[in-house]
Amino acid sequence: MSTALLQRILSGARNAVFFGGAGVSTPSGIPDFRSATGLYALSSGSSRPPEYMLSRSCWRDHPEDFYDFYRTYLLHPQARPNRAHRALASLEKSGVLSAVVTQNIDGLHQLAGSRTVFELHGSVLRNHCVDCGHRFPLAAVANSTGIPRCSHCQGIIKPDVVLYEEPLEAQVMEAALEAIRAADVLLVGGTSLNVHPAAGLVDHFTGEHLVLINKSATPADRRAQLVIHDSIDTVLGDAVDSVQGVTS
Template identity: 55%
Template sequence: MAQTITDPTQAAAELAERFSRARRAVFFGGAGVSTASGIPDFRSADGLYHQHFAYPPEEMLSHGFFVSHTEEFYDFYRERMICLDARPNQAHRKLAELERDGRLAAVVTQNIDGLHQAAGSRVVHELHGSTHRNVCTRCGETYAAEWVMATDGVPRCEKCGGLVKPDVVLYGEQLDEHVLLASVRAISEADLLVIGGTSLVVYPAAGLVNYFQGEDLVIVNRDRTPQDDVADLVCACDIAAAFDF
């Protein structure tokens, strides 16, 4: 049965000790990693899925909605998905520090906010893409999130006039095969896997943890996850505080 910790200070001490003895650690994270940066998650009580919109958020973030309601998609995308004012929090900063110190091999993230890279992490596998990359569907020209925010209505490529689409994986789309394989490789080669800020209910991303064959599985999440029973340690506390070591 997993050891469960609710005190953030104790959780931080446990995490520090486990990272110090790991030979190859990997972090797998979700939306909860960025809540301390002011970006709401999806499924908590005050998350995106519990707010009222003209359409359900799952529908507005689908490939079908992007195709059939492109302007409404971009209204939602600009207002809710691009967070240019957000800054890395303690969890992002500590993970970047652990990588610099040679104690973290990779970050596998479901987030699209780019905050791991902003904190200094270099090996980041973005399962669901990034709002910081927006690609012309006709010629492949790429645009930053700042460029999208400066446009009105449906953004069009400045070079060819083609429709610009966010480089994010919408509902109904497949994960990028190269990112997926790199993530599987990182997790399967790890001896310590720390899962943080994710409910582990979004597939296929959540299924990647099944590739872990290492010795130490740690979950840092305020709410219970389907993997808690097989974890070696569960830190049921704020993730930013748990990484304050």
Template identity: 50%
Template sequence: MIERLQQMIDTSEKVVFFGGAGVSTESGIPDFRSVDGLYNQHYAYPPETILSHTFYEKNTAEFYRFYREKMLYLDAQPNACHRYLAQLEQAGKLTAVVTQNIDGLHQKAGSKQVYELHGSVHRNHCLRCGKAYTVTHMQGDGLPTCSCGGAVKPDVVLYEEGLDEATIEGAVNAIAQCDMLIIGGTSLAVYPAASFVQYYRGKKLVVINKSKLQVNADLVIDDAIGAVFAQLH
């Protein structure tokens, strides 16, 4: 299967990678929906509730307590998947990475064309004046505030919030125009992001995921994506 995957990549000109939480678990960032993930731990509120726009508005301090403890993994490093994709882009093969992750590890590995569907912890802005802040500003105790006195909010898409239109357009166009689509480390359970796959019209659809997905793909590999990409050149 590794040989076939390598051959498919070698004979493609426009590869797009669509990834989810499973891409970052090998970097030590928990998968929300895995057995040991955040959704199976116990808090005063379910993570879906805490990570909602309504909760952010009404229980801002509790939101940030959870956010800092469970969403910021700033020491995490790119794994074999992130590094391989960056190399593939530099070689002119990969046209885009479309990710549901917010950790910025693809950029840390060197990828340039990354569509972050759910935003990034590394971008933050004042809700009053729009001033941008780095993730460092979001650490520590208390509520993050701007020099103008306004509240600073991470550019992470919460439940009840819509995805960025420009990001959607870029991701959909990249998927629609590629001749090979690799889906990796995602259960395809989060919408509307998962629906983007339907825009692919090529004949090289590859799924790499630890658990089986009900997807009609040309190649399916049930394994950790980092372990798979570590065997490619």
């Protein structure tokens, strides 16, 4: 019944927006943060907590430790889009979906074909020299050892990822807010809605249908017209296949 209702909502949507988190990419082999198999559990042997290892303070004061941790736990160059990514790209192509707002930093939405993507926490695919500003691809950090250095001036190459203690980029946040405010359908998937300020974006939705797809309950479940506690790639993939005949 829930899948049929989701299909009807998608069929009638004129300006849908998707807001997603780590659960969108776990089927692609990228660990989330707080589950039993997530980054926090995987890095439990580290001498410092992951919140510190991925903080501005660690990057500044212990850069070698930061980059060792970052390369080990946050870079997954082998990951490929799953059914959820492909379904969202298909919805955008058909004119149903106007934007993807994501907390993920892996670039898989764009790899699947999505064009309007607001990356609240930045992207591992973008990197820059903090001294001269020269831009570098993922490989410049992924294939480095120790502290990655600029080939032009030997400055430190920093990922364009929002670290703990850093604010979200104001322009990206405002664009995401504008998209959500204008949406008639907001699909929220693969996120516990516990990470702020990103989670607060849902409060700005005033459209017709709020749909929540997540394996566990979220603080916004009571507000939603439809709640599905299941894997986002299965639910969204099946629904879009039925609505549009998408092959996957």
